[in-house]
Amino acid sequence: MSTPLLIAVLLLLAAAAFEFGRRRALQVAGPEFRTLHSLPRYYGSYTALWCALPALILLGAWLAFEDKIITILVIADLPAAYQSLSEPELNLIVNDLRNQLSGNVVSRELNLDMQAAVKHYGSLRATSKAALAVIFLSVAMLGMGLAWRKIAPDFWARNRVEAIVKVLLIICSTLAIFTTIGIVLSVLFESIRFFRAVPVFDFLFGLEWSPQTAIREDQVGSSGAFGAVPLFAGTLLISLIAMLVAAPVGLTSAIYLSEYSHPRFRAAAKPLLEILAGIPTVVYGFFAALTVAPLIRDAGTNFGLDVSSESALAAGLVMGIMIIPFVSSISDDVINAVPQSLRDGSLALGSTQSEMIRKVVLPAALPGIVGGLLLAISRAIGETMIVVMAAGLAANLTVNPLEAVTTVTVQIVTLLVGDQEFDSPKTLAAFALGLMLFLVTLALNVIALYVVRKYREQYE
Amino acid sequence: MLNQKQAVLLERPAKTNDVLPSAPVKIQDTDTKTVGQVTVDKPIMTTRNVDVYYDDKQAIRNVSIDIAYNEVLSMIGPSGCGKSTFLRCLNRMNDTIESARVTGSIELEGHDIYDKKTDVVTLRARVGMVFQKPNPFPKSVYENVAYGPRIHGLARNQSELDEIVETSLRRAGLWDEVKDRLREPGTGLSGGQQQRLCIARCIAVNPDVILMDEPCSALDPIATARIEELIDELRQNYSIVIVTHSMQQAARVSQRTAYFHLGDLIEVGETSIIFTNPQHKLTEDYLTGRFG
Numbered sequence: 081m082s083t084p085l086l087i088a089v090l091l092l093l094a095a096a097a098f099e100f101g102r103r104r105a106l107q108v109a110g111p112e113f114r115t116l117h118s119l120p121r122y123y124g125s126y127t128a129l130w131c132a133l134p135a136l137i138l139l140g141a142w143l144a145f146e147d148k149i150i151t152i153l154v155i156a157d158l159p160a161a162y163q164s165l166s167e168p169e170l171n172l173i174v175n176d177l178r179n180q181l182s183g184n185v186v187s188r189e190l191n192l193d194m195q196a197a198v199k200h201y202g203s204l205r206a207t208s209k210a211a212l213a214v215i216f217l218s219v220a221m222l223g224m225g226l227a228w229r230k231i232a233p234d235f236w237a238r239n240r241v242e243a244i245v246k247v248l249l250i251i252c253s254t255l256a257i258f259t260t261i262g263i264v265l266s267v268l269f270e271s272i273r274f275f276r277a278v279p280v281f282d283f284l285f286g287l288e289w290s291p292q293t294a295i296r297e298d299q300v301g302s303s304g305a306f307g308a309v310p311l312f313a314g315t316l317l318i319s320l321i322a323m324l325v326a327a328p329v330g331l332t333s334a335i336y337l338s339e340y341s342h343p344r345f346r347a348a349a350k351p352l353l354e355i356l357a358g359i360p361t362v363v364y365g366f367f368a369a370l371t372v373a374p375l376i377r378d379a380g381t382n383f384g385l386d387v388s389s390e391s392a393l394a395a396g397l398v399m400g401i402m403i404i405p406f407v408s409s410i411s412d413d414v415i416n417a418v419p420q421s422l423r424d425g426s427l428a429l430g431s432t433q434s435e436m437i438r439k440v441v442l443p444a445a446l447p448g449i450v451g452g453l454l455l456a457i458s459r460a461i462g463e464t465m466i467v468v469m470a471a472g473l474a475a476n477l478t479v480n481p482l483e484a485v486t487t488v489t490v491q492i493v494t495l496l497v498g499d500q501e502f503d504s505p506k507t508l509a510a511f512a513l514g515l516m517l518f519l520v521t522l523a524l525n526v527i528a529l530y531v532v533r534k535y536r537e538q539y540e
Numbered sequence: 541m542l543n544q545k546q547a548v549l550l551e552r553p554a555k556t557n558d559v560l561p562s563a564p565v566k567i568q569d570t571d572t573k574t575v576g577q578v579t580v581d582k583p584i585m586t587t588r589n590v591d592v593y594y595d596d597k598q599a600i601r602n603v604s605i606d607i608a609y610n611e612v613l614s615m616i617g618p619s620g621c622g623k624s625t626f627l628r629c630l631n632r633m634n635d636t637i638e639s640a641r642v643t644g645s646i647e648l649e650g651h652d653i654y655d656k657k658t659d660v661v662t663l664r665a666r667v668g669m670v671f672q673k674p675n676p677f678p679k680s681v682y683e684n685v686a687y688g689p690r691i692h693g694l695a696r697n698q699s700e701l702d703e704i705v706e707t708s709l710r711r712a713g714l715w716d717e718v719k720d721r722l723r724e725p726g727t728g729l730s731g732g733q734q735q736r737l738c739i740a741r742c743i744a745v746n747p748d749v750i751l752m753d754e755p756c757s758a759l760d761p762i763a764t765a766r767i768e769e770l771i772d773e774l775r776q777n778y779s780i781v782i783v784t785h786s787m788q789q790a791a792r793v794s795q796r797t798a799y800f801h802l803g804d805l806i807e808v809g810e811t812s813i814i815f816t817n818p819q820h821k822l823t824e825d826y827l828t829g830r831f832g
């Protein structure tokens with residue numbers, strides 16, 4: 081039986097187990113249904129959980145180790161001549177066996193030994209499948225039976241079910257945490273490998289970025305320069321341009337929406353503005369590259385400026401538009417959170433609406449607004465697609481927004497695209513860049529959260 | 541008390557004291573005629589036949605009453621009878637409520653405050669307001685009081701501003717308690733201090749009339765007594781209209797009392813008389829605690 085089928089059967093079994101458990105509880109309780117410790121459905125849930133969970137755990141473990149064990153068995157059974165082969169060669173052979181088995185293209189003629197091995201492989205797989213089905217269903221039945229036997233009026237089924245549910249929730253949430261930790265650690269370890277090849281100092285403060293290294297010993301070519309400053313400068317420049325667009329536009333639209341506009345207009349306009357955040361960045365990217373960048377270049381030519389067709393300005397402008405909703409939405413929320421009583425207090429003293437906004441509402445909302453801006457900045461720093469398409473790949477160290485620049489994220493992409501050696505400094509540099517980027521955005525997010533939380537305390 | 545110099549400096553250039561009041565508008569005959577002493581000889585504010593609607597719902601009906609110079613007028617009545625609504629008409633705070641619509645005439649020293657030519661900003665500087673819940677700005681004590689003078693340009697330099705702040709805090713009876721903590725946030729004061737800070741903030745722009753909407757309902761008895769004393773002192777310089785839920789408070793601080801009932805102004809009279817000898821049945825019922 082295939083895995084999906086097994087799971088479907090298990091679900092049916094669990095549903096049946098629920099019903100059995102419930103019935104059993106009612107039955108042991110007899111006419112005095114009140115003597116049951118828990119509601120009958122908890123006994124049903126308990127039985128169903130015991131039916132499903134052990135079987136699922138078994139299935140997971142089986143699927144995880146099945147392939148490895150079969151491979152080991154097949155290799156052990158190969159004629160002695162093959163046993164002495166090196167590991168990569170053995171891997172190739174196993175690959176061929178697998179491909180042959182599933183009818184794919186095979187890289188070589190298979191000799192008799194190999195054909196025998198393929199058969200062996202196939203039979204092992206079939207056995208494993210059958211065994212899995214049998215054991216899986218037995219475990220499910222066994223679990224159900226054990227739980228069923230435990231059911232008695234003074235059995236605390238509700239508490240058991242709650243405990244199991246709690247454990248499940250904990251497992252799921254730790255899974256998310258461990259994934260994050262795993263990613264960070266792997267990036268960290270690869271970065272450490274990179275820093276063995278390239279000194280940290282050169283990476284952090286080097287002014288030149290050209291990651292082309294010689295792949296073969298005898299190859300002519302640069303030995304590579306891994307100074308990250310131009311990349312961070314480029315990121316900074318583009319983020320700065322983006323914020324110059326997003327902060328004023330986002331803030332003023334938030335002020336207009338929350339203080340001036342008619343509630344009905346606000347109800348319509350706010351979701352529309354938030355749609356900007358839902359547009360895929362790749363769409364923004366070609367909008368920047370095909371519409372905005374040529375526009376800027378033409379405009380620049382009219383003024384006698386020399387604008388390259390890929391410019392930081394184009395990418396920054398479009399990125400700014402993209403993050404407007406981050407600024408406006410959060411600002412709108414925090415401005416709305418300023419109590420009406422403060423507005424009334426100011427108006428009653430004879431201030432105009434704009435005086436009230438400037439002198440009372442904005443100062444009171446400022447921490448929250450700053451938090452929103454920081455979140456928007458970290459979004460801008462992490463953005464890749466727009467920059468790839470509109471700002472170019474040249475790692476220029478410049479503050480001129482009319483030139484092409486590149487950013488950290490873009491370089492990570494280009495370092496990893498195409499055929500790579502996974503232990504050359506060139507590839508490892510991507511991890512170091514990723515680590516730096518992660519640290520920067522993490523710091524920004526922490527600051528932003530801290531600021532926003534501090535602000536919340538003020539009125540609650 | 542303001543000395544001569546301060547009084548000059550606090551005076552608004554466009555003060556309309558010297559303009560002759562127009563003849564008081566006649567109270568039209570209506571079915572809901574208020575009993576008692578509605579008009580006064582020399583009113584600072586007059587309201588005639590004021591109706592307020594929230595969308596289509598009428599909140600107050602045909603309210604006509606005068607407010608005299610240097611008097612405390614208290615407004616009492618059961619919850620939801622329109623006291624706050626009426627109070628908010630007097631400095632056009634109802635403008636901030638989208639659905640509110642005001643008809644009738646309200647005059648401040650003979651000038652219709654709902655006239656197109658009336659600048660609502662100047663009006664609110666002349667008719668200040670203190671709210672139910674103390675609402676100091678999240679700024680320092682000093683900045684709270686200096687806020688009004690700053691936006692109206694009442695001080696030419698820092699020392700004048702300092703003087704206005706000090707005078708206002710003294711008049712609000714708060715100076716001695718906060719003079720060492722002027723730079724600390726106003727929100728850090730106690731509830732009663734916050735409310736006196738709001739009063740100081742209000743008198744810093746030197747208004748003619750101060751509106752107070754249940755200013756003590758969020759305060760403990762001691763802070764309340766402090767504010768009541770203060771109201772009595774402020775009467776020397778200002779007209780005060782105070783909404784209160786406490787009849788004892790109305791009796792203690794006010795010279796005249798107005799009783800509202802379900803949007804109607806039922807009875808107005810001298811406080812001592814209205815509490816001992818109400819003319820209207822509804823007033824009597826309310827004062828004797830039969831409802832409300």
Ligand SMILES: Nc1ncnc2c1ncn2[C@@H]1O[C@H](COP(=O)(O)OP(=O)(O)O)[C@@H](O)[C@H]1O
Nearest residue numbers: 594599618619620621622623624625626637639
């Ligand atoms: N902003 C508003 N929108 C709609 N109706 C309101 C609003 N404010 C008050 N009202 C209504 O107007 C009536 C008078 O309210 P209010 O003036 O607050 O009474 P009071 O201050 O005497 O308790 C009440 O029925 C209330 O529901």
Ligand SMILES: [Mg+2]
Nearest residue numbers: 623624625753
């Ligand atoms: Mg009220």
